[in-house]
Amino acid sequence: xxxxxxxxxxxxxxxxxxxxxxxxxxxxxxxxxxxxxxxxxxxxxxxxxxxxxxxxxxxxxxxxxxxxxxxxxxxxxxxxxxxxxxxxxxxxxxxxxxxxxxxxxxxxxxxx
Numbered sequence: 001x002x003x004x005x006x007x008x009x010x011x012x013x014x015x016x017x018x019x020x021x022x023x024x025x026x027x028x029x030x031x032x033x034x035x036x037x038x039x040x041x042x043x044x045x046x047x048x049x050x051x052x053x054x055x056x057x058x059x060x061x062x063x064x065x066x067x068x069x070x071x072x073x074x075x076x077x078x079x080x081x082x083x084x085x086x087x088x089x090x091x092x093x094x095x096x097x098x099x100x101x102x103x104x105x106x107x108x109x110x111x112x
Contacts, residue, residue: 017109023101030094038083045071045079 049057054068062070 017105019105020102023098023105026101027094027098031091034087034090034094038087042076042080042083046076050076 050068050072054072057068057071058066060067065073
């Protein structure tokens with residue numbers, strides 16, 4: 001069967017490797033999980049601490065300001081910047097892991 005008639009071939013005509021597809025699927029799941037977790041943390045910090053729990057947090061002062069006010073003004077932004085850093089560093093680790101998996105797969109294919 002040629003690559004043109006092979007149902008497992010991709011658009012370029014090359015035959016798909018299930019190991020490569022599995023590695024990409026794992027990478028995608030990790031990326032989505034990280035994104036969802038960081039968005040939930042951001043929502044809790046931005047809405048939860050700045051709006052929903054502002055009255056309770058305002059009983060505590062931080063740098064001379066009520067903590068609820070501080071979270072609404074600076075805390076949510078600082079949390080967002082930290083989350084961006086966490087995302088960038090974690091995705092770099094995930095991308096390196098994917099690259100290593102793909103290299104291992106290609107090395108194994110060459111040996112076969």
